[in-house]
Amino acid sequence: MYKETKLNLYRSMVRIRTFENGCRKLISEGKLPARFGMYTGQEAVAAGVSAHLDKEDEIGSTHRPIGHLIAKGCSLNKLMAELCAKRTGFNKGKAGPYHTFDPESGSLGANGIVGGSVPMVAGYALAHQIKKDGGVAVSYFGEGASNQGGVQETLNLAACWELPLVFVCENSSPEVQRMLGHEIDYPQLSIERVSDRAAAYGMPGSSHDGWDVLKIFEVAGEAVRRAREGKGPTLLEFKVHQIEGNLEGRIEAEEDEKVWCPIHNLRQKLVADGTLTPEIDDKIRKEESVDVEEAITFALGSPEPEPIEAFDDVFVEGA
Amino acid sequence: MADRVITYSEAINEAHTQEMERDPNVILFGENVSSSWRGATKGLKERFGRERVRDTPITETSFIGMGVGAAIRGLRPVVELMLVDFGLVAMDQILNQMAKSHYMSGGAVKVPMVLRAAYGAGTSSGATHSESLYSIFAHMPGMKVVLPSNPYDAKGLLITAIRDDNPVVFMEHRLLSRTKGPVPEEPYTVPFGVANLVREGSDVTIVVTGKMVGLAMEAADDLKKEASVEVIDPRTIVPLDEEAILNSVGKTGRLVVVDEDYERCGFSAEVAAIVAEKGFNNLKASVCRVATPNVPLPFNPTLEKQLLPDREKIARAIRNVMA
Ligand SMILES: Cc1ncc(C[n+]2csc(CCOP(=O)(O)OP(=O)(O)O)c2C)c(N)n1
Numbered sequence: 302m303y304k305e306t307k308l309n310l311y312r313s314m315v316r317i318r319t320f321e322n323g324c325r326k327l328i329s330e331g332k333l334p335a336r337f338g339m340y341t342g343q344e345a346v347a348a349g350v351s352a353h354l355d356k357e358d359e360i361g362s363t364h365r366p367i368g369h370l371i372a373k374g375c376s377l378n379k380l381m382a383e384l385c386a387k388r389t390g391f392n393k394g395k396a397g398p399y400h401t402f403d404p405e406s407g408s409l410g411a412n413g414i415v416g417g418s419v420p421m422v423a424g425y426a427l428a429h430q431i432k433k434d435g436g437v438a439v440s441y442f443g444e445g446a447s448n449q450g451g452v453q454e455t456l457n458l459a460a461c462w463e464l465p466l467v468f469v470c471e472n473s474s475p476e477v478q479r480m481l482g483h484e485i486d487y488p489q490l491s492i493e494r495v496s497d498r499a500a501a502y503g504m505p506g507s508s509h510d511g512w513d514v515l516k517i518f519e520v521a522g523e524a525v526r527r528a529r530e531g532k533g534p535t536l537l538e539f540k541v542h543q544i545e546g547n548l549e550g551r552i553e554a555e556e557d558e559k560v561w562c563p564i565h566n567l568r569q570k571l572v573a574d575g576t577l578t579p580e581i582d583d584k585i586r587k588e589e590s591v592d593v594e595e596a597i598t599f600a601l602g603s604p605e606p607e608p609i610e611a612f613d614d615v616f617v618e619g620a
Numbered sequence: 621m622a623d624r625v626i627t628y629s630e631a632i633n634e635a636h637t638q639e640m641e642r643d644p645n646v647i648l649f650g651e652n653v654s655s656s657w658r659g660a661t662k663g664l665k666e667r668f669g670r671e672r673v674r675d676t677p678i679t680e681t682s683f684i685g686m687g688v689g690a691a692i693r694g695l696r697p698v699v700e701l702m703l704v705d706f707g708l709v710a711m712d713q714i715l716n717q718m719a720k721s722h723y724m725s726g727g728a729v730k731v732p733m734v735l736r737a738a739y740g741a742g743t744s745s746g747a748t749h750s751e752s753l754y755s756i757f758a759h760m761p762g763m764k765v766v767l768p769s770n771p772y773d774a775k776g777l778l779i780t781a782i783r784d785d786n787p788v789v790f791m792e793h794r795l796l797s798r799t800k801g802p803v804p805e806e807p808y809t810v811p812f813g814v815a816n817l818v819r820e821g822s823d824v825t826i827v828v829t830g831k832m833v834g835l836a837m838e839a840a841d842d843l844k845k846e847a848s849v850e851v852i853d854p855r856t857i858v859p860l861d862e863e864a865i866l867n868s869v870g871k872t873g874r875l876v877v878v879d880e881d882y883e884r885c886g887f888s889a890e891v892a893a894i895v896a897e898k899g900f901n902n903l904k905a906s907v908c909r910v911a912t913p914n915v916p917l918p919f920n921p922t923l924e925k926q927l928l929p930d931r932e933k934i935a936r937a938i939r940n941v942m943a
Binding site: 334335386394395396397399400412413414415416417445446448449450451486487489490605606608609610611612615 | 665676682744746749913
């Protein structure tokens with residue numbers, strides 16, 4: 302694996318974490334009028350998967366969208382502006398965190414309905430198949446979403462039609478305390494691994510640690526290649542552990558969470574193999590901080606939409 | 621005991637508790653219903669056990685459908701939807717199976733089930749987390765649709781809903797959950813189809829439901845020197861107390877309908893149509909609707925506010941029909 306690829310993975314994760322810490326700060330100051338699922342601790346999945354995607358490929362995301370959108374290469378300025386409900390955001394302040402769409406980077410899109418984006422993403426894959434353009438689509442969802450009828454139906458149809466699609470299930474269930482929508486007194490899954498379902502639908506599936514970005518990069522690479530070659534979909538499952546962020550912009554995880562921190566894990570490896578010197582590390586962090594600060598300045602300095610704009614965009618004008 | 625004051629969610633919790641005590645066939649399930657931070661259901665699992673109170677996976681189609689089946693086989697399920705918007709995932713089970721099984725079976729089966737759903741805008745959450753949608757349920761024949769606006773009604777209407785042999789959609793405004801009001805400790809029922817005369821007046825009738833009732837009362841206060849406003853809360857939109865509405869308009873001659881749901885083909889249109897058909901001769905002015913325009917609710921708080929009915933818009937509507 303090239304040095305540069307490793308450093309890009311590191312940078313992508315640092316960028317996501319720095320951006321989310323920036324969001325936390327704005328929320329605490331009352332400048333970002335939204336609550337949404339944070340991706341802190343899961344950065345490796347989006348970074349490792351998106352490293353194989355081109356601008357023409359799409360991803361579909363969830364209520365925990367920041368990492369997916371950023372790793373796909375969306376503009377930080379427009380993302381922050383959207384989260385701050387500004388007119389200069391991707392969707393003129395109408396989407397917020399749950400419904401962000403950025404066609405330019407193929408981030409299509411966040412979704413407020415658990416499991417809601419998965420069938421749509423199969424549609425992006427279908428478009429690639431019909432246009433024969435070699436593109437692929439990636440569908441992110443949680444283990445909770447994995448049970449939804451629409452998700453199960455899409456696994457079936459995608460396999461039947463051999464769509465150029467990669468299903469990426471981020472499973473937080475085994476590692477964290479019971480969360481929103483997760484089992485409290487009854488299990489929500491009767492099996493340990495969501496990927497075990499892949500075989501039943503006729504596609505390859507496998508499960509991996511979500512805090513090991515190099516492994517994610519490797520298995521996602523295979524799945525994306527398979528999809529591009531017209532061999533059909535794959536179901537990848539990554540165990541993830543959501544960890545605490547902070548308002549001070551630190552990207553380091555707390556001591557007791559370091560084992561699950563993908564940034565920490567990669568840094569140790571890259572320091573050991575000489576890829577990441579303190580100077581390069583410092584440079585990457587500084588550059589990402591500068592970009593996030595710029596996004597915040599852009600968002601806060603941007604105008605609100607005019608109230609009357611609420612009525613725009615219900616239909617395509619002039620169609 | 622009528623003086624005891626509790627919150628809207630505590631009232632709902634108490635209705636569950638008392639009905640589950642009374643009838644072992646009452647069961648409850650939905651996402652996170654056993655969680656201690658969900659006021660309407662917390663403590664029920666500890667009290668009634670995990671057999672009767674179950675957390676479900678995030679699979680609205682299957683657990684709502686299971687409510688229908690369990691109801692057909694003699695249980696009285698209360699099924700909770702975290703937000704009504706999520707019910708759209710399960711349109712078939714709600715609008716086909718739950719609503720119509722009784723009729724389609726020629727009365728051979730019945731579906732004594734309650735679908736409880738939180739609803740409502742005002743939290744800047746965007747179009748999949750803010751809607752009201754009760755008009756969709758009211759549109760489909762076969763389901764009763766209940767919209768409690770205060771803790772007293774919430775308890776009494778939920779007990780009625782659980783005892784009803786028909787499917788009932790019971791809609792709780794998410795921003796009402798902490799509002800307080802007097803609620804008797806003993807079990808009681810509030811009948812369906814009987815409107816609540818919230819305020820008596822002689823110039824204008826406002827028909828209004830849910831959280832909007834409070835706003836209509838504020839607007840009526842604001843204009844009390846200009847107009848004597850009567851406020852009617854139908855409490856259930858199916859069945860609807862047409863008589864109360866028509867009698868009131870017979871007295872005032874003016875009608876404002878306030879509705880948090882989208883305007884087109886919605887509850888506000890229904891009330892306006894009923895009055896146009898059956899009370900036209902009493903009208904001294906055009907009917908005025910204050911509903912959410914036909915625009916998906918946006919995330920931006922200012923845009924959202926621009927669309928929602930509020931105190932000022934209701935006051936403007938009162939002035940309009942008085943002019
Ligand atoms: C259809 C639907 N049902 C319920 C919800 C409420 N909800 C939002 S996030 C969530 C939990 C999702 O769990 P999972 O898919 O595992 O994703 P995670 O939060 O673990 O990343 C729930 C129940 C929703 N947004 N949509």
